[in-house]
Amino acid sequence: MTLRDMALEKMRAAIIAGHFQSGDRLVERPLCDQLGVSRSVVRETIRYLEAEGLVEILPNKGPIVAKLDWENAQQIYEIRMLLETSAAQKCAELAKDGDKKKLGKALAQLKLAYSSGETNDLFEATTLFYQYIFEISGQNVAWEVVQRLNGRISRLRAMTLGTRDRHDAGYKRIEKIFSAIDTNDPQAAAAAIQLHLTEAANIAKTLLTAELSKSEK
Amino acid sequence: MTLRDMALEKMRAAIIAGHFQSGDRLVERPLCDQLGVSRSVVRETIRYLEAEGLVEILPNKGPIVAKLDWENAQQIYEIRMLLETSAAQKCAELAKDGDKKKLGKALAQLKLAYSSGETNDLFEATTLFYQYIFEISGQNVAWEVVQRLNGRISRLRAMTLGTRDRHDAGYKRIEKIFSAIDTNDPQAAAAAIQLHLTEAANIAKTLLTAELSKSEK
């Protein structure tokens, strides 16, 4: 693994974990010190993150962590809705016994993470569950797209998962997705995932608007 | 505009125009000579294109122009189908008189390009038409996604447009999309764009499989 890959992962993780606030300037030389790499590496990493949409470049100012308003977040949730609904549908059509087993394991992990309350575990378990759905449905490109979009709303997702683990309706809804796939019921799978995402988007909206109104006062 | 931006545009254009074949190695130093910039610029540009999916990095080999098989292309067409259908639908719902006028102008451009037979003009006019649709529907993020995906199948699109201008059924289908939007008929707009894309995907498949079987012999 190259230095760039490591730097990329670290920075992505730092942004997603909220270690950098949205709008923060990413000054190159301090980043070099923090990551222990040269500017070349940092700059190439930033270019990659820029293309990913996690970082914006202000002309003659340099890179900042991309800002996220509800306008864009909402659009991202809508796109995810389309792609994930389609994936869940196809997944329910195609899932064989082996696939269901794999999904079942991911669900078990998810349950564990929900009960433990570790937001990080929850994040990973959720990601894995979705990854399997896209894998089984054979839509690796769509999964790429979703992952990239998720990067841009990662802070929102973390916040959403953080609140959702309290009232664990979230887990129930995911279980519903699983059982629809398990019984090879495409319609139900699509409906279940749609419901889940709508709920997630609502929570996200509440949290984000609350945050914005707070920061304005 | 920075050197990087110019280099980026040039390289993207070169890849899209087929100046580089898919699978070709992108050797850094020759690229520096061709673009008249330093390696730093070339490397950062390549990072960006890598994130865009236009370029792949082979470990210890360096960057190559991303290969495109029908498997992936098909997935891209499917994703476009979802996003563009949704956009056309919303567009037909929301389009005001001013929007329709703008779209109408783009359509006129498109007609001109069809009759001139210039693949390049056709490419640009088509892009503009779609851009307006996404703009009017207020889905700028989805447009970003579509553009990025289009980059990866740009060669296919150019080939498709190249053949389609002969039998101009393509233009008729686009006209149908326009008139559906013009009459604010979301259902018809969705159906029309779906038909158009299906057709495009079919042509693309034919061309691509023909090309692959030819290169194998």
Next chain:
DNA sequence: GGTGATAAGATGGTATACCATAATACCGAA
């Protein structure tokens, strides 16, 4: 004549030096 090893060249990875520009702070004059 074939196979393997070694050396040379090419290529990507990394680090650093230099330059242009924009923001800021300080000083002087009104």
Next chain:
DNA sequence: TTCGGTATTATGGTATACCATCTTATCACC
């Protein structure tokens, strides 16, 4: 005291030098 200008510094943009590694070709030995 305030406004404006100049100088300094911080930062991004660009270029280049150096190093590690992989590939390939040639030569020697079997």
